Amino acid sequence: MPRSNLALDGAQAAVPAALVSHDWERFRKSTQEEIDAVVEVLKSGHLSIAMGKGMPNAEGLEREFAEYVGVRHCLAVNSGTAALHCAVAGAGVGPGDEVIVPAYTFIASAMAVLHQNAIPIFVDIDPETYLIDPLKIEAKITTRTRAIMPVHIYGLPCDMDEINRIARRHSLKVIEDSAQGYGAKYKGKSTGALGDAAGFAMTTTKQLMTGEGGLMTTKDASIFERASMTRLFGERVDMNASDRAYASESIGWNYKMPEMISALARVKLRHLDSYVAATQRNADYLTSRLKNIEGLRTPVVPPDRTHSYYLYAVRVQTDRLASDLPPARVRDAVMAALSAENVKVARWQKMAVPDQPVFQRKQAYGRGCPWQCHGAGETSYETSEFRNTRAVIDDHFVVRSLVPPNSLELMECYAIAFEKVFEHLDRVLEIHEESSEAPVASEKTR
Numbered sequence: 081m082p083r084s085n086l087a088l089d090g091a092q093a094a095v096p097a098a099l100v101s102h103d104w105e106r107f108r109k110s111t112q113e114e115i116d117a118v119v120e121v122l123k124s125g126h127l128s129i130a131m132g133k134g135m136p137n138a139e140g141l142e143r144e145f146a147e148y149v150g151v152r153h154c155l156a157v158n159s160g161t162a163a164l165h166c167a168v169a170g171a172g173v174g175p176g177d178e179v180i181v182p183a184y185t186f187i188a189s190a191m192a193v194l195h196q197n198a199i200p201i202f203v204d205i206d207p208e209t210y211l212i213d214p215l216k217i218e219a220k221i222t223t224r225t226r227a228i229m230p231v232h233i234y235g236l237p238c239d240m241d242e243i244n245r246i247a248r249r250h251s252l253k254v255i256e257d258s259a260q261g262y263g264a265k266y267k268g269k270s271t272g273a274l275g276d277a278a279g280f281a282m283t284t285t286k287q288l289m290t291g292e293g294g295l296m297t298t299k300d301a302s303i304f305e306r307a308s309m310t311r312l313f314g315e316r317v318d319m320n321a322s323d324r325a326y327a328s329e330s331i332g333w334n335y336k337m338p339e340m341i342s343a344l345a346r347v348k349l350r351h352l353d354s355y356v357a358a359t360q361r362n363a364d365y366l367t368s369r370l371k372n373i374e375g376l377r378t379p380v381v382p383p384d385r386t387h388s389y390y391l392y393a394v395r396v397q398t399d400r401l402a403s404d405l406p407p408a409r410v411r412d413a414v415m416a417a418l419s420a421e422n423v424k425v426a427r428w429q430k431m432a433v434p435d436q437p438v439f440q441r442k443q444a445y446g447r448g449c450p451w452q453c454h455g456a457g458e459t460s461y462e463t464s465e466f467r468n469t470r471a472v473i474d475d476h477f478v479v480r481s482l483v484p485p486n487s488l489e490l491m492e493c494y495a496i497a498f499e500k501v502f503e504h505l506d507r508v509l510e511i512h513e514e515s516s517e518a519p520v521a522s523e524k525t526r
């Protein structure tokens with residue numbers, strides 16, 4: 081006799097394997113429309129910049145994405161990190177300048193600052209939303225601060241009015257890291273149009289996924305001009321002119337987006353809203369089913385914004401559960417039980433960004449740069465700070481496969497799995513404590 085109806089005890093999994101087995105493949109498979117667009121570029125032979133003919137797909141994408149976001153300018157580049165770097169450079173951040181970044185984000189937010197030989201200064205997050213806590217920003221502003229980089233983690237826009245107010249008070253630029261923020265709205269406005277400049281990513285599982293790629297948006301012509309030069313060797317190039325001067329005016333990189341990627345992105349952009357809406361439908365349904373489970377915290381969405389659910393995050397609230405195990409152990413036990421039920425769960429970041437070796441050892445350009453080579457003051461990446469970041473890293477995980485074509489049928493099974501696991505939480509914890517293995521093997525997420 082099984083001891084419970086948990087899959088861990090040998091009972092049938094709540095999610096039929098057939099319903100999930102092809103979910104990744106379905107999600108990643110290109111449509112005929114996408115294949116046709118890429119093949120057309122291949123047939124044309126026009127794969128990158130061609131003087132006199134420009135980059136028609138990259139330029140088309142820039143026009144269309146600028147319109148989608150509601151800004152004047154967009155720059156297509158070859159990664160989200162490049163988009164952020166162009167935004168940082170475009171905003172006039174320079175060597176030794178400081179940029180405020182949340183402690184909970186992907187390393188690329190801070191890397192884009194280091195790439196400009198500038199110094200990331202970290203701020204803790206609000207544990208309810210996983211987003212930079214505006215109340216903690218001003219304490220980190222110094223005479224060297226040039227910009228604030230709010231990151232719309234998991235697809236929820238940051239508290240932009242408050243952040244913009246602080247920025248105005250201290251004459252700082254605001255650079256949104258919207259790598260995960262496609263399709264989300266703050267007070268009716270799109271992410272990417274909420275600060276001075278923004279960067280979007282197109283890698284792995286992003287809502288506008290093309291393999292690799294990035295998009296920078298801004299309403300500011302001078303930011304756009306500097307960012308364009310950063311993209312292309314520090315040159316001022318009119319893509320459609322018949323000749324190129326080859327006269328670099330400053331340091332620049334080669335961040336051009338290939339034409340095949342641009343063509344693919346243009347097709348995906350046409351379907352972005354329906355993709356996000358289907359994900360939101362799945363997320364809303366899941367929340368309606370999970371929100372009353374004691375000890376589980378579903379995503380918090382403040383009333384002035386929408387969530388696009390790049391990832392759907394839940395917290396295990398050990399203070400509401402009859403367990404004195406550390407939160408990370410309870411989280412691992414719950415994840416293991418859900419995995420056994422065929423729910424796709426994963427952990428995203430495993431440490432606060434300032435805890436990563438690059439900051440603890442201050443190893444970037446070498447010879448102390450950027451931390452000591454511009455007469456900058458002492459920067460401390462004190463590990464006892466960022467308590468909220470550490471707490472959420474310990475007690476939350478993400479639920480995958482909310483994206484279309486997955487539908488409410490899968491969400492229904494997910495909800496049943498969660499209900500089962502929390503109903504039998506004692507048994508779940510017992511099994512986990514018995515098995516000497518610590519963390520659950522989770523799918524890699526970025």
Ligand SMILES: Cc1ncc(COP(=O)(O)O)c(C=O)c1O
Pocket residue numbers: 159160161162185186188189231257259260281282283292293294526
């Ligand atoms: C929050 C965040 N910022 C920046 C990036 C960087 O994008 P990319 O990997 O395309 O350089 C990513 C995604 O990878 C991200 O999730």
